[in-house]
Amino acid sequence: MAELKTKATDASIEEYIASRANEEQKADCENLIALLKRVTEERPKMWGPSIIGYGLYKYTYESGRTGEMCRTGFAIRGKELVVYLIVEGAEQEALLKQLGKYKMGKSCLHIKRLADIDVKILEQLIIGSLVHLKARYG
Template identity: 45%
Template sequence: MAQNKTQVTATDPADFIAAVDHPQRRDDAQVLDALFRHVTGFQPRMWGPSIIGYGQYHYRYDSGREGDFLATGFSPRKANQVIYILPGYTDFGPILDRLGKWKKGKSCLYITKLADVDLSVLEELIRAGLDDLNSRWPVQPT
């Protein structure tokens, strides 16, 4: 079976954040790094060339496919911050209703700037996503 395309790399997350071109994205990434460290208690690791992940889990599907993936994290992209906190198992609508301005992808949120969201609600959402994921697949520190 094929492995995940997104694997842990040796890149230092702090170096990656420091190299973000857009000043607002870089500043927001520093805030997000501190927030994710605080909420998860995990040290960040780079997953692929552009995702900063906190914690990881091993999954095994009924089909036999298995692998490891980041438990939660973010990526400072050109147009917005991509927040990976929605494992897709649970409806977090009541929390998202209080978050602020965002768009939803399949398993992520797109936030243009952190000033558009309530960071305490984002913290709550990260914790809820991790707790939900951990109830299905044990989350391990990175």
């Protein structure tokens, strides 16, 4: 089985942001770091080469494959910021409708800038995602 590429590292968060972010993204990254640190009560750590992650959970798929991943985090993806969270259930879906301008993948919330969304709603979505992860994975 292939080794997972996305795992916690000691890489520098500051160097990652400096190498990828434009000026507006740098300010948004600082705000996301503060928000996620407050909500998770965890210190950020680089996961793989491009995710600023918080916390850790261990999972096992039905196939028996196991792994570890950060509970939440974000990455700079070109002109977008991607926040990693789970949006499941009516309450989370209702919050998502109030968020503002975004695109949602399976567990990737794509935004161009924090100014395009309601950051208080984002915080509630992240909290809901953390609750969901804890219920599912302990």
